[in-house]
Amino acid sequence: MHELGIAQEIVSIVVEHAAGARVVRVVLEIGKLAAVLPDAVRFCFDLCAEDTPLEGASLVIIETPGRARCRACGNELTFDRPFGRCPCGETDLEWLAGAELKVKEFEIIDV
């Protein structure tokens, strides 16, 4: 369950940047190929946010698809697993996107 460690890391990144302000919303981007389960992150996030300025903050997760270009025909395709086959039969793919795992932004109460 590496999502617990991931959630701890997310909380500590936001705590650091929030500099004491109360955080009400955190927006993450998790690619389909990031090997991280959004639901598990959500569960762990609430746990890790307890007793921090993120306690009770809502978590928004933007899931981005895996995108790859076929090395044989140049076709651009979408996948939700880190492997696949182009309609032309080729399995050698150049991965373009989908491994993202980042904190995009967060919202604080402005005082």
Add this chain to the structure above:
Amino acid sequence: MCKTCGCSDDSRPTLTNLETGRVVALDERHDHDHGHDHVHSHRHDHAGPSTATIALETAVLAKNDRLADRNRGWLADRGILALNLVSSPGAGKTTLLERTIRDLGGEISISVVEGDQETLNDAERIQATGCRVVQINTGTGCHLDAAMLAKGLDELDPPRGSVVLIENVGNLVCPALFDLGERAKVVIASVTEGDDKPLKYPHMFRASSLLILNKIDLLPHVSFDLAHFLKHARAVNPALRVVRVSATRGDGLEGWYDWLRSRSP
């Protein structure tokens, strides 16, 4: 006990040097600074409804990646080849290491970083071969990370121009995410685990440069379709090199040794 993550003192990561018996706590990564300093500001009690959005675009694993790069530089400065051995529990990582050290010890200078949640068992097995070894116990953690390896390398102090073999915690999921600063990942699968492992754990097979299929001495006794397994592995990672071995009986080990020799300093 830490309220946030429920960890207790005895489940915190430690590093043990088998040669000196020295035990070091590894809690740098897990520093319990879950913001307790800021909790009591109570600013929200008086705050109005207006909020501000702060753009970050920060990779969640950026800290680990930075430390991994630092390890990579440390290793490169010393001309050391480090390999990260990953597998599910019991695939035969330690057995393969014991055999490799016995067979190549006279030819290549090898030392080992062992990773397990608990026990010194694997490090003691490695030590019995006469090899230098440190053991990282991750406690509740299910993988090694770059900060742990940095401490491990410091304690191990491997000689220049040598090979460091890192046995990661038995787990086919998260070690794929945590770069340690190694030159390459070597994934070990065994025929008793079923031939669909590459499809079930594609990230690990994709992140690895070499696949060692172990326990082939058991092929006559298990239903394992080798052709299927190889097809699945290549579908997930077309560039993956494959060697088939029996770490106990010795079959096929030359393929692994050649791969290692061609990369060792």
